[in-house]
Amino acid sequence: MGDFTGPDRTLEPRPLGGYRALDLTGRLGWLCGKVLADFGADVIKVEPPGGDPGRADRYAWLAFNVGKRSIVLDAGAPAGREALLQMARKADFLIGTFTPVELSSLGLGWAEVSAVNPAIVMTSITPYGLDAPDPEAPASDLEIMAAGGPVSLAGDADRPPVRVTLPQAAAWTGLQAAAGTLIAHHYRRRTGRGQHVDVSAQASMMPILVQAPMWWSMLGQVPRRSGAYLTGRNVHGAPTRNIWRCADGYVTFAFYGGGAGRHSNRELTHWMASRGAAPDWLVTFEWEAFDPATAAPETLQRLEAAVAPFFASVTKRDFEEACVERRILGYAVATAADISEDRQLATRGSWHELRDSETGKPLRYPIGYARFDGRAPKVSRPAPACGEHQAEVLAEFGLAEAQPA
Amino acid sequence: MTAAIADVKVVELGGFAAGPMIGKHLADFGAEVVRIESRMHPDGFRGNYPPYLDNRPGQETSAMFAMTNNEKLGITLNLKSQSGLEVARRLIGRADIVIENFTPGTMARLGLSYETLAEPNPGLIMISTCNQGQSGPRAHRPGFGTHLSAQGGFVNLTGWPDREPALLWGPYIDYIAVGYGLVAALAALELREETGRGTYVDISQLETGMQFVAPALLEYFATGVEMQRDGNRDRLACPHGVYPTAQDERWCAVSVHDDDEWAAFVTALGNPEWAQEPTLSTVAGRRAAEAELDREIAQWTAARSREEIMRTLRAAGVHVAPVNDMADLHSDPQLARRKVFRPLDHPALGSYRGVGPSFELSETPAVLVKGAPLLGEHTRYVMKELLDMTDGEYARLESDGAFD
Numbered sequence: 001m002g003d004f005t006g007p008d009r010t011l012e013p014r015p016l017g018g019y020r021a022l023d024l025t026g027r028l029g030w031l032c033g034k035v036l037a038d039f040g041a042d043v044i045k046v047e048p049p050g051g052d053p054g055r056a057d058r059y060a061w062l063a064f065n066v067g068k069r070s071i072v073l074d075a076g077a078p079a080g081r082e083a084l085l086q087m088a089r090k091a092d093f094l095i096g097t098f099t100p101v102e103l104s105s106l107g108l109g110w111a112e113v114s115a116v117n118p119a120i121v122m123t124s125i126t127p128y129g130l131d132a133p134d135p136e137a138p139a140s141d142l143e144i145m146a147a148g149g150p151v152s153l154a155g156d157a158d159r160p161p162v163r164v165t166l167p168q169a170a171a172w173t174g175l176q177a178a179a180g181t182l183i184a185h186h187y188r189r190r191t192g193r194g195q196h197v198d199v200s201a202q203a204s205m206m207p208i209l210v211q212a213p214m215w216w217s218m219l220g221q222v223p224r225r226s227g228a229y230l231t232g233r234n235v236h237g238a239p240t241r242n243i244w245r246c247a248d249g250y251v252t253f254a255f256y257g258g259g260a261g262r263h264s265n266r267e268l269t270h271w272m273a274s275r276g277a278a279p280d281w282l283v284t285f286e287w288e289a290f291d292p293a294t295a296a297p298e299t300l301q302r303l304e305a306a307v308a309p310f311f312a313s314v315t316k317r318d319f320e321e322a323c324v325e326r327r328i329l330g331y332a333v334a335t336a337a338d339i340s341e342d343r344q345l346a347t348r349g350s351w352h353e354l355r356d357s358e359t360g361k362p363l364r365y366p367i368g369y370a371r372f373d374g375r376a377p378k379v380s381r382p383a384p385a386c387g388e389h390q391a392e393v394l395a396e397f398g399l400a401e402a403q404p405a
Numbered sequence: 406m407t408a409a410i411a412d413v414k415v416v417e418l419g420g421f422a423a424g425p426m427i428g429k430h431l432a433d434f435g436a437e438v439v440r441i442e443s444r445m446h447p448d449g450f451r452g453n454y455p456p457y458l459d460n461r462p463g464q465e466t467s468a469m470f471a472m473t474n475n476e477k478l479g480i481t482l483n484l485k486s487q488s489g490l491e492v493a494r495r496l497i498g499r500a501d502i503v504i505e506n507f508t509p510g511t512m513a514r515l516g517l518s519y520e521t522l523a524e525p526n527p528g529l530i531m532i533s534t535c536n537q538g539q540s541g542p543r544a545h546r547p548g549f550g551t552h553l554s555a556q557g558g559f560v561n562l563t564g565w566p567d568r569e570p571a572l573l574w575g576p577y578i579d580y581i582a583v584g585y586g587l588v589a590a591l592a593a594l595e596l597r598e599e600t601g602r603g604t605y606v607d608i609s610q611l612e613t614g615m616q617f618v619a620p621a622l623l624e625y626f627a628t629g630v631e632m633q634r635d636g637n638r639d640r641l642a643c644p645h646g647v648y649p650t651a652q653d654e655r656w657c658a659v660s661v662h663d664d665d666e667w668a669a670f671v672t673a674l675g676n677p678e679w680a681q682e683p684t685l686s687t688v689a690g691r692r693a694a695e696a697e698l699d700r701e702i703a704q705w706t707a708a709r710s711r712e713e714i715m716r717t718l719r720a721a722g723v724h725v726a727p728v729n730d731m732a733d734l735h736s737d738p739q740l741a742r743r744k745v746f747r748p749l750d751h752p753a754l755g756s757y758r759g760v761g762p763s764f765e766l767s768e769t770p771a772v773l774v775k776g777a778p779l780l781g782e783h784t785r786y787v788m789k790e791l792l793d794m795t796d797g798e799y800a801r802l803e804s805d806g807a808f809d
Contacts, residue, residue, distance in 0.1 A: 013604070015592035031616075039592045056641060059627070063619035110767065128739050129765075137719055138662075142637060142645060143726035146658035147737075151647065152730040153574035154563060155636075160647040160656055161728055162571060165562045165634045171617040173763075175584040180764030182591035183434050187409040187769050189598060196767040203745045203763035207583065209731070210422075210575035213746070214468035215456050216731035217758040223731060224654070227564070227571050230551075232455055242551055242572055243560065250570055252555040257453075260547060293453070329547060333555045333570060336625035336632070339615075342556075344543040350612055361627045366615035369582075370589035371538075371607040372596070 013372035014040025021093035022046055022084070023068060024075070027054035028201055029097040029125040030064035031174025032181060036093065037067030038377050044393055045070040046084065051386035058358075060167065062383045064174070066354070066365060070384035071393045075106050084108065087397045089116050093181060095123040100135050110196040120194040121184040125177050129200035139201070141167035148205025153212060156227035172208065173201040230254065238297035241304050243333065244311040251311055251319045253330035255303060257291045260329065265290065267326035268307070277310045340364070352379045408435020409769035413594065414500045417441060417477070418484075418493075418517070420448040422576065423534045423610060424506030425473045426583040427590060431502070432476035433762060433771040439496055439787055440477045440778065443484065444809050447780050448474075458754055464780055465753035471777045475749055475759045479778025480787050481808050484515050488807035495792055497522050497529065501603075502590055504532045509539045519605040529603040530593040534586050538609030553578035557614035558621060564634045581617055582610035643691040644698045647728055648706040655711050656728035659702065659718065666723055667691065673721035674705055751776030784808050 017040035023033035024046045037043040045052070045068045055061045074080035085108075088094055094113060096103075103109040103124070113122050124130055127139035128147075145151045145163040155162035180197040188194055206213070215221045215232075223232065229239035242254050255265050266287045272278035282303075292300070311319070316332035323330045332338060345351065351364040368376035394400070413436040417428045425440065425448075432438040442448050450470040451463075458466035483489035494517070497503050503522065505512055512518055512533070519531045536553060537543045554560050554577040564571035586608050593604050615622070621632040637658075639645040645660040661667050664686055671680040679701045684690030691698060706714055711727055718725035727733065734740060735758070743765070746758040754776070762771050788794040788802070802808065 013596065015596035015599075035588055039588075039595075057620075059620040059624040062623050123764075129743055131742060132739050134719065138722065138724045139726060140642065140660055140662065140724055142639070142647075142658045142660050143724055146647065146656075146728040147726040149729050149731065149734050150574065151658065151728045152656075152733075155571050156565065156568060159565060160637065160649065162564060162637055162647070164559060164573065165636075165638070166559075166618060166621050166632060168617060172581075172584075175581070175588070176763045179430065179584060179587045179591070180762065180766065182588055182595075183409045184766050184769070186413075186591060186594060187766075189595070190412060193768065195769065197764050198767070199764040200739075200743055200745075201763075203740060203743055206745060206760050206763060207426075207580040208574065208577065209734075210580065211454075211456065211469045211472060212574060212731050213734055213758065213760070214472060217735055217746070218458060218468050218754070219456050219460060221456075223574075225571070228569050230572065243555075243569055245569055250561070252551050252560065254550075324546065327547070329552075331548065331552045331555045333560045334558050335561050336558060336622050339556075339558055339618075339622060340625065344537050344541045344611070345615070347541040348538055348609065348612070350609075350615070356627050359627050363623055363626050366612060366619055366622065368538075369585050369609060369612040369616060370592075372589075372593065372604045374605075374607070 012375050012378050014377065015372070016041035019092040020044065020090065021095060022087055022091045024094070024096040024098070025125065026052065026097045027057070027060065027064070028127070028170050028173055029095055029177060030054070031171050032095050032123060032125065032177035033068060034064050034066065035175065035178035036181070037380065040377065041093070043068040044389070045384060046075070047072050047386055049074050055386070062363065064170075065383040067380050068384055069381070069389035069393060070387055071390045072387040075108065081107060083394075083399050085112070085116050086399055088113050088120060090397055091117070091120060093121050093123065095125070095177070095181070097125045099126060100130050114194060114196070118194055119188060119192055121181055121188060121197065122194065123177055123181045123197040123199060125173060125199040125201065127201045129203070130198045141169045144169035144173070144201045145205065148202045148208070149212070150205055150208045153209070153223060153225055155225045157225060161225050169201055169205065173199060173204040176204045233293060234297070234300070235294055236297050238295070238300050240292060240300060244308060246311050246319060247313060247315045249316050249335065250333035251316065251330055252333055253311070253328070255290070255292050255300075256329055257293060261292070262287050262290070263327060264329040267328050271322050271326060271328070272307070272310050275310070277313070279306055282306050349376070354379060354382045357382065357385070407769060408772060409766060411435035413437070413502065415439070415502045415504060416497050416500045417504045418512070419504070419506035421450055421506070422469070422473055423579045423582055423586070424504045424532070426580070427504050427532060427534070427586040428477065429473055429475060430583070430587050430762065431590070433773055434769065435772065438477045439791070440474055440479045441482050441493060442479065442780060444481050444781065445483065451780070463753070468757070471751060471754060471757050472760060474777035475773055476775050477778055478783040478787050479781065480784040481781035483806050483809040484517075486806050486809070488802050488805040489809070490516055492788070492792070492802065492807055493517065494522065496787070498526050499791070500526070500529065501594065502530045502532060504534070504586070504590075506534045509535055509544045523603055527602055528597055530590065530597065530606065531603070532586055532590050532606045532608060534582055534608035534610060536610050538612060539607045550576055553611055553614060556611055558618045559614070562618075562621065562632060562634050565636045566633055570634060578610050578614035582608055582613040585613040585616070638695070643688050643695055644702060646699050646702070648703045650706055650711040650714060651709055652711065654730075657706060657711055657714050658726045658728055659706075660724040662724060664688065669721045670718070670723045673717050673723060677701070677705070747773040749773060749776040752779060781808065
């Protein structure tokens with residue numbers, strides 16, 4: 001377990017090498033197993049007959065099931081259930097998104113699973129937790145982001161609040177499920193005892209809220225969405241624009257206080273002046289005396305009105321170059337194309353390329369979020385075809401070829 | 406009840422959220438976590454990062470600091486003084502994990518590089534977390550707040566297709582990085598079990614964000630198609646949106662994921678005329694009429710309380726949820742059942758609601774009982790109890806300015 005050879009350390013880090021996980025998750029739980037796979041565990045996706053229905057969302061499937069193997073088992077059939085329990089005997093982790101009713105009817109609750117393997121760490125991931133009053137109620141990304149609070153905090157004030165268009169709830173849930181799983185694993189390492197880890201997706205939304213819950217609990221205020229503006233930063237209640245149209249997209253920039261902010265604000269003025277785009281009053285503006293927290297709303301509006309047309313005239317590239325050169329506090333609002341060309345990511349070797357089995361195109365997977373002694377765990381295998389590893393996995397677990405049914 | 410990670414000792418340097426939240430999660434499950442600040446440079450959250458009690462910045466009344474630092478021992482050390490530095494090295498010398506979120510190079514300049522710290526303590530795990538990682542052309546470029554969510558592609562993917570993007574709340578990617586920092590720390594502890602040695606972990610916050618935006622990136626690489634922000638719409642499900650209710654600023658989320666669910670939804674709505682159109686029985690037909698469907702659904706929901714909408718659609722098995730605001734969350738019965746908000750006592754805040762984990766462990770649940778420390782609250786305690794200092798030694802260091 002944990003392959004590492006000597007002080008030379010030429011092998012990639014595999015902290016969970018040698019551990020085996022049975023991954024019976026639907027999309028709400030995919031990222032949990034992926035994290036274990038990132039760290040070297042052998043993660044076996046156990047799909048129902050017909051395959052994981054989440055495969056319909058192709059790129060989410062590819063993103064969050066890379067590094068896993070796949071078998072098909074009908075957990076609802078006696079032979080399938082028996083095979084699963086046999087596998088659980090030899091597995092270190094079992095992850096699933098079954099509801100309480102499903103766990104009960106499948107006979108795969110914690111009582112049954114821990115009976116065959118008291119050392120197993122079993123992770124159950126559901127929208128509201130296994131103890132929810134209505135645990136069978138269906139909830140997709142939208143409902144979880146709504147019930148957990150993030151939706152209320154984003155979007156233009158004159159329209160309904162919004163989620164992030166790319167689903168995020170399962171990612172937050174899976175990551176926290178992995179944390180709970182590894183905390184339980186640490187305890188098992190010390191004591192030999194497994195545990196049941198019960199994950200609520202709704203509660204997994206809390207980190208996104210940062211301090212917003214305390215605006216209510218401490219001050220009785222409910223933060224509201226404000227589109228491209230930041231609120232709560234100015235004593236007069238003035239909003240400050242944070243996202244600006246530019247010639248070929250958008251940039252993020254704000255007038256900050258403090259030393260770095262003053263420098264940034266001044267440098268923006270100089271840049272505008274160099275392009276003949278700074279009104280006289282802006283050229284002589286007293287940045288030393290300016291504090292966005294206390295500035296009058298009229299001042300902020302005036303600054304915004306002066307700066308917006310300038311930003312609209314520059315490209316993302318212009319803007320980025322000026323920010324670097326002049327130490328202006330801003331960044332382009334990146335698209336996927338921008339990210340694909342991002343020099344920082346390229347320089348750090350943050351991509352691992354696999355070939356897409358369907359289109360033949362090279363798929364660049366982001367890796368390298370955590371480097372252990374300089375080395376990022378690589379992607380060990382592509383996202384599996386359904387049942388791709390049936391024979392080899394069943395043989396490894398000492399099971400005769402089970403009928404997928 | 407024993408604690409899951411009671412055997413782990415952690416020292417934290419830096420401030421704000423990205424490093425200290427990792428320590429908080431470890432502390433919630435029993436790790437001993439010592440938070441190093443200095444009187445001259447207290448944690449940035451204590452300075453000007455609202456909200457504060459009484460809406461006034463105050464060193465001991467910061468909500469952010471309180472949420473981020475429960476269960477920890479808080480000390481002050483002057484790391485610019487030789488004596489303060491020595492104390493830091495002693496603390497780290499007996500620790501399993503040191504977490505820092507300074508800008509790259511700071512720890513080395515302070516005399517606290519991994520090489521220096523691991524020499525007397527080869528089992529030490531160091532977690533360094535920063536915006537862009539420890540290397541690369543942007544490693545030293547400043548960025549905070551929404552900068553990373555913009556670089557990460559999330560801002561581009563939020564908001565309406567006919568308008569500029571909308572901000573995500575808060576430093577979104579910082580908190581993704583907290584999750585990855587936590588699992589990396591736990592993985593490093595496992596690695597040490599096998600190798601007997603610690604490891605240096607370089608976390609790039611931007612790159613942790615890449616994990617959450619990966620599906621959009623993969624689609625772009627495979628097809629050249631850029632995912633676009635689209636309000637609350639979905640590629641697969643239709644209808645799918647956020648709709649008004651009879652009460653101002655109380656919204657509900659509703660989504661229909663297959664044709665059977667559509668039939669149940671229509672029945673729950675009372676089989677209205679507009680829903681009888683035969684083309685609506687397929688998702689393609691619904692997609693073609695989506696704007697009109699959204700208008701009709703909004704009319705139905707706007708005439709009803711959120712409670713009634715929830716009851717009606719839940720009974721029909723349709724995807725539905727309230728769009729909870731912060732007040733709603735604090736009175737949500739399920740979050741209460743899960744003890745997500747934990748009451749914590751604090752000398753300056755009185756009592757406040759900290760946040761527990763989203764997962765429950767059957768044998769070793771999280772324990773949140775101590776409010777965040779006052780500045781330097783535990784300096785004496787840590788020196789005497791953890792480092793076994795005599796009163797004399799403590800006094801000498803104090804007069805040397807070690808605890809400034």
